[in-house]
Amino acid sequence: MNTTIIGYPRIGDLRELKFASEKYFRGEITAAELETAAEKIRLYNLQLQKKSCIDLIPSNDFSFYDNVLDTAFLLNAVPERYTSLGLSALDTYFAAARGYQGEKGDVKALAMKKWYNTNYHYMVPEIDDDTEIKLAGTKPFDLFSEALRNGVNTKPVIIGAYTFLKLARYKGSRNAADFADAAAAAYSELLQKFNLLGAEWIQFDEPSLVKDMTAEDVQLFTSLYEKILPHKGVLKIIIQTYFGDVRDCYNELVGLDADAVGLDFVEGKKSLELVRANGFPKDKLLFAGVVNGKNIWRNNYASTLATISELRKYTDNIVLNTSCSLLHVPCTLANETKLADSCKKHFAYAAEKLTELAEIKHILEASVPEDTAEYRSNAALHSEQRSGRNDAVRAKIAALTEKDYTRLPAFAERERIQKDIFGLPLFPTTTIGSFPQTAEVKSTRSSFRKGEISQSEYEFFIEKKIAECVALQEKIGLDVLVHGEFERNDMVEYFGECLDGYIFTEKAWVQSYGTRCVKPPVVWGDISRAKPMTVRWSVYAQSLTDKPMKGMLTGPVTILNWSFPREDISLKESALQIALAIREEVLDLEANGIRIIQVDEAALREKLPLRKADWREDYLDWAIPAFRYVHSGVKPETQIHTHMCYSEFSDIIRDIDDMDADVITFEASRSDLTILDVLKESNFRTEVGPGVYDIHSPRVPSKEEILAALHKMKERIPAEKLWVNPDCGLKTRGNEETVPSLINLVNAAKEARDENC
Ligand code: GLN
Ligand code: ZN
Numbered sequence: 001m002n003t004t005i006i007g008y009p010r011i012g013d014l015r016e017l018k019f020a021s022e023k024y025f026r027g028e029i030t031a032a033e034l035e036t037a038a039e040k041i042r043l044y045n046l047q048l049q050k051k052s053c054i055d056l057i058p059s060n061d062f063s064f065y066d067n068v069l070d071t072a073f074l075l076n077a078v079p080e081r082y083t084s085l086g087l088s089a090l091d092t093y094f095a096a097a098r099g100y101q102g103e104k105g106d107v108k109a110l111a112m113k114k115w116y117n118t119n120y121h122y123m124v125p126e127i128d129d130d131t132e133i134k135l136a137g138t139k140p141f142d143l144f145s146e147a148l149r150n151g152v153n154t155k156p157v158i159i160g161a162y163t164f165l166k167l168a169r170y171k172g173s174r175n176a177a178d179f180a181d182a183a184a185a186a187y188s189e190l191l192q193k194f195n196l197l198g199a200e201w202i203q204f205d206e207p208s209l210v211k212d213m214t215a216e217d218v219q220l221f222t223s224l225y226e227k228i229l230p231h232k233g234v235l236k237i238i239i240q241t242y243f244g245d246v247r248d249c250y251n252e253l254v255g256l257d258a259d260a261v262g263l264d265f266v267e268g269k270k271s272l273e274l275v276r277a278n279g280f281p282k283d284k285l286l287f288a289g290v291v292n293g294k295n296i297w298r299n300n301y302a303s304t305l306a307t308i309s310e311l312r313k314y315t316d317n318i319v320l321n322t323s324c325s326l327l328h329v330p331c332t333l334a335n336e337t338k339l340a341d342s343c344k345k346h347f348a349y350a351a352e353k354l355t356e357l358a359e360i361k362h363i364l365e366a367s368v369p370e371d372t373a374e375y376r377s378n379a380a381l382h383s384e385q386r387s388g389r390n391d392a393v394r395a396k397i398a399a400l401t402e403k404d405y406t407r408l409p410a411f412a413e414r415e416r417i418q419k420d421i422f423g424l425p426l427f428p429t430t431t432i433g434s435f436p437q438t439a440e441v442k443s444t445r446s447s448f449r450k451g452e453i454s455q456s457e458y459e460f461f462i463e464k465k466i467a468e469c470v471a472l473q474e475k476i477g478l479d480v481l482v483h484g485e486f487e488r489n490d491m492v493e494y495f496g497e498c499l500d501g502y503i504f505t506e507k508a509w510v511q512s513y514g515t516r517c518v519k520p521p522v523v524w525g526d527i528s529r530a531k532p533m534t535v536r537w538s539v540y541a542q543s544l545t546d547k548p549m550k551g552m553l554t555g556p557v558t559i560l561n562w563s564f565p566r567e568d569i570s571l572k573e574s575a576l577q578i579a580l581a582i583r584e585e586v587l588d589l590e591a592n593g594i595r596i597i598q599v600d601e602a603a604l605r606e607k608l609p610l611r612k613a614d615w616r617e618d619y620l621d622w623a624i625p626a627f628r629y630v631h632s633g634v635k636p637e638t639q640i641h642t643h644m645c646y647s648e649f650s651d652i653i654r655d656i657d658d659m660d661a662d663v664i665t666f667e668a669s670r671s672d673l674t675i676l677d678v679l680k681e682s683n684f685r686t687e688v689g690p691g692v693y694d695i696h697s698p699r700v701p702s703k704e705e706i707l708a709a710l711h712k713m714k715e716r717i718p719a720e721k722l723w724v725n726p727d728c729g730l731k732t733r734g735n736e737e738t739v740p741s742l743i744n745l746v747n748a749a750k751e752a753r754d755e756n757c
Contacts (some may be wrong), residue, residue: 001318001362003357004287005060006033006203006262007157007325009350011043013332018515031090038062039146046147052354056201059147059154059222060140060327064090064491064595065097065123065514069110071159072125075186076136077168079126081107096122097514098724104660110618111169111511111562116243117610118294118328118563121513122167122502129172135189153200160204160239161187161228162221163552167208177220180654183228186445194235203238203262210244211610218249221296222256229257231468238262239289239582242324244268244581244610252373254281262287264707265307266323267294269614273311280315289323290360291353295330296508296522299356301378305369320357328349329509338506343524345381349508361500362690386568388501388525397576405625407632407660411685414636414662419720422447422548422595426756427710428479430689432643432665433552433598435469435484436738461488463540470544472739475752477746480596482550483541485731491554492562499581501527502563509561522564529581532588539592548596550641553588553740554625555601562603572622579626584633590638598641599630601659605649620655646730647675647690651665653682665689667727673712680716688717691727692748698733700740706748720754724749
C-alpha cells in the first residue's frame with residue numbers, strides 16, 4: 001500500500017515565503033532572490049516528504065500567491081488590464097493578485113473568495129467572451145523538472161478543468177460550457193507535455209465535485225474528461241476530490257477512464273456509503289483520504305484501520321492519502337517550544353501527518369496490525385483521559401431546554417419598550433466597535449505582553465485611549481458609543497485568552513490568502529469563563545458619557561469557526577460551551593449598567609456546509625440556537641446587537657432573523673446594497689444597519705454619497721428600523737480618514753432626519 005498527500009504548505013516552516021514576498025513587494029530584494037527563497041522551500045518540502053517515506057510526492061503545489069491564480073495564468077485566462085501593463089511575468093501575476101498602482105497604470109486586483117469551507121481564499125479567474133483558453137504557462141512543467149533534477153519523479157497537481165471552469169467568473173454572455181472544448185484541448189496538451197517529460201502520475205483537483213451538482217454540471221464534468229483522458233498516453237491520472245463526498249456524481253466519476261479516484265473519508269459524510277452501495281472498479285486505485293488535512297490532532301489509527309478494512313471489502317487497490325491538501329494546517333510542531341508535552345503529543349501538523357501516513361502504512365503491512373508499536377502507542381494516546389473536563393459546564397448544557405433558547409418577551413414587544421426607554425433619534429448612528437489601532441496602541445499592548453510595563457501602567461494607558469475615544473465620538477455626535485477595543489489584538493484571540501479551555505501556539509501559521517497567515521487558537525478542553533472579560537472596560541467607558549455605551553463581545557459561532565476545534569466532542573457541544581461563557585459575560589455587563597450589548601458573529605456564514613441538504617442538521621440547527629442562548633437571559637430593556645461581515649446571507653435570511661437580535665449591522669456597501677431587496681422581500685424583522693461606507697479602503701466617503709445610500713435604504717426598509725454605521729470595525733484604519741468619514745456619516749443621518757420631518 002502506497003502513501004501520498006494532496007499538497008504541502010508552501011509558506012515555509014517559519015513563513016519564509018511571506019517574508020521574502022513582502023520584501024520583494026517593498027523593493028528590498030530582486031525577483032531572482034525571491035525565486036531562490038521559493039526554491040529553497042520547495043526543495044526542503046521535497047526532501048522532508050522523501051525522508052518521511054511518502055511514496056508519491058506532489059509538485060506544483062507551490063504557489064507565489066494562489067494556485068487558482070496559477071491555473072488562470074497557465075490557461076491564458078488573464079484579463080488584458082494586467083497583461084497590457086507591460087510588466088514582467090512575475091509582476092503581471094502579482095498585479096492580478098494584489099492590484100497595481102504605479103507608473104505603468106492603476107488596476108485593482110482580481111476578486112478574492114473563500115476556498116470552499118476553509119479559511120483559505122483564492123483569486124477568482126475572470127473569463128471574457130474573447131478570452132482564448134489555451135496552454136500558456138510552464139510552471140507545472142518547471143516545478144516537475146526541478147523535482148526530477150533533485151531525484152524525485154513527482155505527481156504534478158493541477159486544478160482540474162471542471163473546478164476551474166466552475167470557479168471562474170464569466171464577464172460576458174458565454175458560460176462555462178462554452179469554454180469546455182478549449183479547456184479540454186489545453187488540458188490534453190498539458191498531458192502530452194508531461195508524457196514527454198517522463199511524468200508517471202498527475203493529479204487533477206476537482207473539489208467542486210463535492211458541491212451540489214445539477215444534471216448539466218455532471219454533464220459538463222464528464223464531457224470534459226471524456227475529451228481529456230484519451231490524451232493521457234502512459235501517464236496515470238488521479239481525479240482528486242476533497243472537502244466532502246461526491247454523492248451527485250459517484251458513478252460518473254468512477255466510470256471515467258482515469259487511473260485513480262481520490263475520495264475524502266474525513267469530511268465526506270457519504271463517501272463510505274457510496275463505495276458500499278456502488279462498489280469500486282477493479283481497474284482503478286482508490287486514493288483514500290483518511291488523515292485529516294484540516295485539523296491539528298493526531299490521527300486515530302484504530303478508526304483509520306476500521307475505514308481501510310471496510311474499504312478493502314470493495315477494493316484491494318488503496319493508496320493512503322490525506323483528506324485534503326495540508327495547506328490548511330501549520331507546517332511543523334518542531335518549532336512549538338512552549339507548548340506542554342502533555343498537549344503536544346496530541347498534535348500533528350503537516351510534517352507530523354507525513355509520519356502518520358508512513359506509520360499507518362507500516363501498521364497495515366504487519367501480520368497483526370494491533371501488535372505494532374505504532375498502533376499500541378497511538379491507542380494508548382487516544383484512550384487517555386484529556387485534561388480540562390468541566391462537569392459543571394457539561395451538566396448545564398445537558399440541562400438546556402427550548403426555553404433557554406427563547407428570549408421573552410417577543411421581538412415586537414421589546415422593540416416598543418426599547419424605543420421608549422432609549423429615546424434615540426430616527427436613523428441612530430453608531431460604529432461597529434473598534435477604533436483605529438495606532439502604532440502607539442499596538443506597541444503598548446506588546447510592551448505589556450513582554451512585561452516591559454506594569455499592569456497598572458497598561459490599564460492607565462487603555463483608560464486614556466478609551467476616554468479619548470469617547471470624547472471623540474461625543475464631539476462627532478454619534479448616538480450609540482463604543483469603547484474602541486484598544487485592549488484587543490484580535491476579536492477571537494482576546495476571548496480565547498480570557499477563557500479556560502483554550503491553548504495557544506507559537507508558530508502554527510496557516511495561509512489565509514497571499515502573504516496573509518493566521519494562527520488560530522486551539523480548543524483544548526471544556527470552555528468556561530473564570531472571570532469577567534470585558535466588564536471593566538465597558539463600565540469605565542459608560543462612566544464617561546450619558547449616551548448608551550455598547551458592550552462588545554464575540555459570539556460563540558465565530559469564536560469556534562476561527563479556532564481549531566476539538567474532535568472528541570461535537571461542534572455543537574463546543575459552541576454551546578462557548579455560548580454559556582459569553583452568556584455569563586452578557587449578564588454581567590447588564591448587571592453592571594450596560595444597556596446595549598453587541599455580540600459579533602462576523603464568521604457565522606463561513607462554516608455553512610457546502611451542500612444545502614446538510615445546512616440545517618450539520619450547522620444552522622446548533623449555530624443559531626447557540627447565539628440565541630447567549631442573549632436569552634437579558635431583560636426586555638437591554639438591546640442586543642449583532643454584526644456580520646459580508647451581507648452574503650440572502651439564502652439564510654430567515655435564520656439570521658431567527659437569531660432574534662434587536663439590531664444587526666453588516667457589510668453592504670461593497671455589494672452595492674443589493675441585500676436590501678432581500679430584507680424587504682423576507683419582511684425582515686430585526687432592525688438593520690447596512691454599512692454605508694467601505695472601511696477596507698482609506699477613502700473618505702462624502703456626506704452626499706452616504707445620504708444617497710440612506711435614501712436607497714429608506715426605499716426598502718421602514719425608517720424606524722434603520723441604523724446608520726460603517727461596514728465593519730475601524731481598527732485597520734487611521735484617524736485621518738476615520739474622523740472625517742464619521743463626521744460625514746453623522747451629518748448625512750441628520751439630513752435624512754430633517755427630510756423625514
Ligand atoms: N467589533 C469588531 C470590530 O469592530 C468586529 C470586527 C469584525 O466584524 N471583523 O473590530
Ligand atoms: Zn465586520
